[in-house]
Amino acid sequence: MVAMDAILEMRGITKEFPGVKALDNVNLVVRPGEIRALCGENGAGKSTLMKVLSGVYPHGSYDGEILYKGKPMAFKKIADSEHEGIVIIHQELALVPHMSIAENIFLGNEIAKNGVIDRHETNRRTAELLAKVGLRESPETKVGELGMGKQQLIEIAKALSKKVELLILDEPTSSLNEHDSAALLRLLASFREQGMTAIMISHKLNEISEICDSITVLRDGATVSHHSGMVPESQIIKDMVGRSMDDRYPPREPKIGETIMQVRNWTVAEEGGDGRLLVNNANFDLKQGEVLGIAGLMGAGRTELAMSLFGRSVGIFKNGTATIHGKEVDLSTVSKAIKAGLAYVTEDRKSLGLVLDDSIRRNIPLANLPGVARNGIIDRHKEGKVAQDYRKAINIRAPSIDQATVNLSGGNQQKVVLSKWLFSEPEILILDEPTRGIDVGAKYEIYTIIRDLAAAGKSIIVISSEMPELLGITDRVIVMNEGRLVGEMPTSEATQERIMSVIIKSGHDLTEEDITPEEIEAETAHV
Amino acid sequence: MSDTTTDRGSDTFGFIRRNIRQYGILFALVVIMAFFQVVTGGILFRPVNLTNLFLQNSHIVIMAVGMLLIIVAGHIDLSVGSIAAFVGALAAIMIVKMGLPVPLVVVLGLAAGALIGAIQGYWIAYWKIPSFIVTLAGMLVFRGLTMWALQGQSIGPFPKEFQMIASGFIPDFFGPDKPNTLSLVLGWGAALVILWLQIRNRKREEAVGIADEPFAFFVGKNALIFVALAAMTWALANFRGLPNVFIIMALLVALYAFISERTTLGRRIYAIGGNEKAAKLSGINVERITFLTFVNMGMLAALAGMVVSARLNSATPKAGVGFELDVIAAVFIGGASMSGGVGTVVGAIIGAFIMGVMNNGMSILGIGIDYQQVIKGLVLMAAVIFDVSNKRKS
Numbered sequence: 001m002v003a004m005d006a007i008l009e010m011r012g013i014t015k016e017f018p019g020v021k022a023l024d025n026v027n028l029v030v031r032p033g034e035i036r037a038l039c040g041e042n043g044a045g046k047s048t049l050m051k052v053l054s055g056v057y058p059h060g061s062y063d064g065e066i067l068y069k070g071k072p073m074a075f076k077k078i079a080d081s082e083h084e085g086i087v088i089i090h091q092e093l094a095l096v097p098h099m100s101i102a103e104n105i106f107l108g109n110e111i112a113k114n115g116v117i118d119r120h121e122t123n124r125r126t127a128e129l130l131a132k133v134g135l136r137e138s139p140e141t142k143v144g145e146l147g148m149g150k151q152q153l154i155e156i157a158k159a160l161s162k163k164v165e166l167l168i169l170d171e172p173t174s175s176l177n178e179h180d181s182a183a184l185l186r187l188l189a190s191f192r193e194q195g196m197t198a199i200m201i202s203h204k205l206n207e208i209s210e211i212c213d214s215i216t217v218l219r220d221g222a223t224v225s226h227h228s229g230m231v232p233e234s235q236i237i238k239d240m241v242g243r244s245m246d247d248r249y250p251p252r253e254p255k256i257g258e259t260i261m262q263v264r265n266w267t268v269a270e271e272g273g274d275g276r277l278l279v280n281n282a283n284f285d286l287k288q289g290e291v292l293g294i295a296g297l298m299g300a301g302r303t304e305l306a307m308s309l310f311g312r313s314v315g316i317f318k319n320g321t322a323t324i325h326g327k328e329v330d331l332s333t334v335s336k337a338i339k340a341g342l343a344y345v346t347e348d349r350k351s352l353g354l355v356l357d358d359s360i361r362r363n364i365p366l367a368n369l370p371g372v373a374r375n376g377i378i379d380r381h382k383e384g385k386v387a388q389d390y391r392k393a394i395n396i397r398a399p400s401i402d403q404a405t406v407n408l409s410g411g412n413q414q415k416v417v418l419s420k421w422l423f424s425e426p427e428i429l430i431l432d433e434p435t436r437g438i439d440v441g442a443k444y445e446i447y448t449i450i451r452d453l454a455a456a457g458k459s460i461i462v463i464s465s466e467m468p469e470l471l472g473i474t475d476r477v478i479v480m481n482e483g484r485l486v487g488e489m490p491t492s493e494a495t496q497e498r499i500m501s502v503i504i505k506s507g508h509d510l511t512e513e514d515i516t517p518e519e520i521e522a523e524t525a526h527v
Numbered sequence: 528m529s530d531t532t533t534d535r536g537s538d539t540f541g542f543i544r545r546n547i548r549q550y551g552i553l554f555a556l557v558v559i560m561a562f563f564q565v566v567t568g569g570i571l572f573r574p575v576n577l578t579n580l581f582l583q584n585s586h587i588v589i590m591a592v593g594m595l596l597i598i599v600a601g602h603i604d605l606s607v608g609s610i611a612a613f614v615g616a617l618a619a620i621m622i623v624k625m626g627l628p629v630p631l632v633v634v635l636g637l638a639a640g641a642l643i644g645a646i647q648g649y650w651i652a653y654w655k656i657p658s659f660i661v662t663l664a665g666m667l668v669f670r671g672l673t674m675w676a677l678q679g680q681s682i683g684p685f686p687k688e689f690q691m692i693a694s695g696f697i698p699d700f701f702g703p704d705k706p707n708t709l710s711l712v713l714g715w716g717a718a719l720v721i722l723w724l725q726i727r728n729r730k731r732e733e734a735v736g737i738a739d740e741p742f743a744f745f746v747g748k749n750a751l752i753f754v755a756l757a758a759m760t761w762a763l764a765n766f767r768g769l770p771n772v773f774i775i776m777a778l779l780v781a782l783y784a785f786i787s788e789r790t791t792l793g794r795r796i797y798a799i800g801g802n803e804k805a806a807k808l809s810g811i812n813v814e815r816i817t818f819l820t821f822v823n824m825g826m827l828a829a830l831a832g833m834v835v836s837a838r839l840n841s842a843t844p845k846a847g848v849g850f851e852l853d854v855i856a857a858v859f860i861g862g863a864s865m866s867g868g869v870g871t872v873v874g875a876i877i878g879a880f881i882m883g884v885m886n887n888g889m890s891i892l893g894i895g896i897d898y899q900q901v902i903k904g905l906v907l908m909a910a911v912i913f914d915v916s917n918k919r920k921s
Binding site: 310311313333334335337338344346351352353354355356357358362365366367369370373376377378380381400402420 | 731732739789790791792794795797798801802804805806807808809810811812868869
């Protein structure tokens with residue numbers, strides 16, 4: 001812990017994707033035997049940096065250099081970095097559920113002679129590794145039968161099997177309950193005693209202050225600060241979000257009417273696994289002409305809440321009611337939800353929003369085919385006219401409406417998806433990450449469409465991980481964390497710091513000291 | 528010619544590139560027909576051979592329209608040959624052994640096919656069991672049931688009334704002299720109606736400003752189709768007139784082309800195959816529509832089975848072996864994609880006729896069944912390679 005020499009030095013790392021600079025001259029120095037926290041908002045570049053380090057993005061696809069134990073490294077693939085003892089555990093676990101613990105741990109690295117696997121040796125070594133991570137399971141248990149916490153431990157055992165010296169964990173506790181998280185953190189601490197170095201990406205500042213020796217904060221692809229030892233959470237939050245706000249949003253004068261929708265006690269459980277609650281007893285109201293933002297970190301349950309309202313399209317619906325115009329509505333299938341006046345623009349437009357090989361013309365009426373048909377027969381000329389009208393109205397840039405949507409830019413694809421849902425004539429429009437992956441100009445256009453829709457009396461829910469965006473376009477913000485609604489505030493009173501601290505403090509044990517006004521607010525909003 | 532790209536698609540080169548698949552397949556059929564017409568010394572287009580061509584391929588065409596919908600929806604049906612054989616056997620038992628009236632048997636046969644399709648479709652649509660497995664099981668089960676029902680023997684012959692389905696010709700109300708006047712009226716009438724529909728549609732597209740096809744192409748394509756239909760009708764009318772089964776085929780092709788291209792149901796099938804999740808999130812009842820495509824397929828396989836047994840004048844345990852592969856090959860040659868969402872009924876029919884003309888032409892030339900198989904296999908592979916390389920370029 002006190003060794004002065006760096007085990008890892010990343011210098012001037014710059015990584016560009018088409019149109020985006022994901023990392024811009026990032027520097028990171030890690031000393032042997034420490035646990036380093038890597039913090040930042042969604043999209044700040046944490047995962048990208050770790051992928052550069054582990055060889056997921058091969059040497060040559062980025063600029064800058066990596067020194068490991070003082071020697072320059074040029075990893076071409078993951079196996080190269082693993083050979084040096086650098087092992088990454090991704091946020092989404094990479095285990096094969098139908099295979100046993102032992103088979104998973106040695107997958108791609110089997111203990112074999114002439115291609116024949118030595119089952120006894122495999123099981124013996126697995127049992128040793130399981131003992132190290134404190135997991136009492138038979139090596140032959142199928143991974144799919146285990147809960148998330150145990151699966152996470154198996155990932156760590158797998159890393160140990162590779163003689164790991166530098167362990168990278170990407171949000172290791174994001175899908176674990178409190179008990180499993182605590183056990184995992186204790187395990188990491190014990191590995192540190194034995195001299196292992198770790199880098200941990202995390203949003204949970206309480207965990208970071210509990211276990212980490214130092215903190216690096218990234219923002220917009222650049223290193224903003226580095227702290228050794230304890231720093232106040234407020235400082236870290238400020239580092240994470242402190243970006244300047246310009247005129248990136250169209251001006252608007254909200255005209256908010258009566259309450260149109262009320263959601264009560266909405267609860268959704270995860271399918272399979274241990275039935276974790278994706279959405280836990282959510283309550284909120286929506287008014288006519290209002291733009292309501294839902295803030296939260298990835299995995300907070302925002303998308304799940306939206307998709308569950310939209311025809312129970314995710315997880316297992318437990319209970320809850322929704323009323324629209326004072327009458328309870330049946331949202332049990334997508335077509336019923338559409339009939340009730342809902343529309344949902346998905347965060348993943350390519351795999352959930354569009355039929356990519358199909359043209360603009362054929363995609364737009366998909367959620368409302370009767371709107372371009374008579375007696376089940378499509379009126380192609382009406383269909384063409386509808387597509388042309390939307391193309392003009394919201395400025396879809398394409399040579400013709402017969403252009404396949406796969407060839408459009410992200411912004412124009414998003415406009416096609418928006419057109420599709422506008423044509424279904426909803427009263428309530430849920431937009432999930434409406435500007436993800438699209439350029440600044442198109443973003444402004446999308447914001448303008450949202451503003452105009454609200455002005456026309458539609459009610460809009462915007463889910464976004466970009467907090468400035470929420471602050472720029474919404475009237476009110478509700479905050480979710482770990483499936484619960486943990487805070488609510490008018491946008492006029494909201495700041496990024498305030499939202500972030502609501503999220504972070506809601507992750508604390510509620511009995512902890514120094515309860516701030518925000519926390520009290522979060523509590524009351526929850527009740 | 529291709530210096531400007533405008534909304535009004537006067538860019539001929541670009542248009543060909545965008546639609547190379549549709550024109551390519553039609554062009555391939557024309558080339559293959561011309562080739563065999565020459566090398567067989569003109570036998571291919573003789574009225575008697577042309578008639579045979581339709582009779583021999585009718586079952587493939589009938590099943591191809593159903594299979595197209597299945598494949599567009601992202602599935603496959605391997606059981607169609609066995610279903611055809613099984614329903615053919617049921618029909619033979621009901622007619623020959625039980626003496627039931629033919630119209631009733633036809634209705635019962637179609638119902639049996641629909642029921643079989645419903646059973647398979649239920650597991651595929653609602654239980655999400657892969658269609659490959661369900662229909663592979665169906666293929667075995669119904670082949671076995673066919674053998675069991677027939678006790679390993681052939682049943683026949685059928686009464687004239689039933690044979691007429693496959694080998695009859697439409698009557699001529701205008702007298703027995705040649706050419707068959709009713710056939711001429713129907714064939715030429717259909718050619719005119721198709722031409723009129725195309726012109727009307729073109730005018731509407733021009734009015735809205737979305738006509739994409741260059742005018743020369745429009746004229747050329749429709750002239751070719753009109754002349755081909757008219758000439759074919761003339762040839763058939765001078766032999767024995769239009770076969771009954773030709774009328775069945777033509778009606779099915781028209782109906783299914785219409786359903787797939789022009790109805791909300793058809794559009795939904797394409798959307799399911801193109802992106803099932805997006806279709807589901809658009810409020811489309813994916814399960815029910817998938818189920819219905821299999822019910823439909825079962826019914827068409829039953830129809831094909833009855834046509835085949837009527838043509839052979841007996842139901843045999845080995846009837847319909849390998850039909851599924853011919854049908855699936857026709858659909859893929861016709862431009863459908865294994866991953867779903869892509870393909871047209873007309874393309875599948877052209878694919879079926881490419882296979883049919885090659886079978887027929889090679890048989891006339893006396894090429895052995897061994898080479899025939901090799902050549903057909905290579906043609907299927909070539910069509911798919913053409914598709915894939917095309918997609919890669921764009």
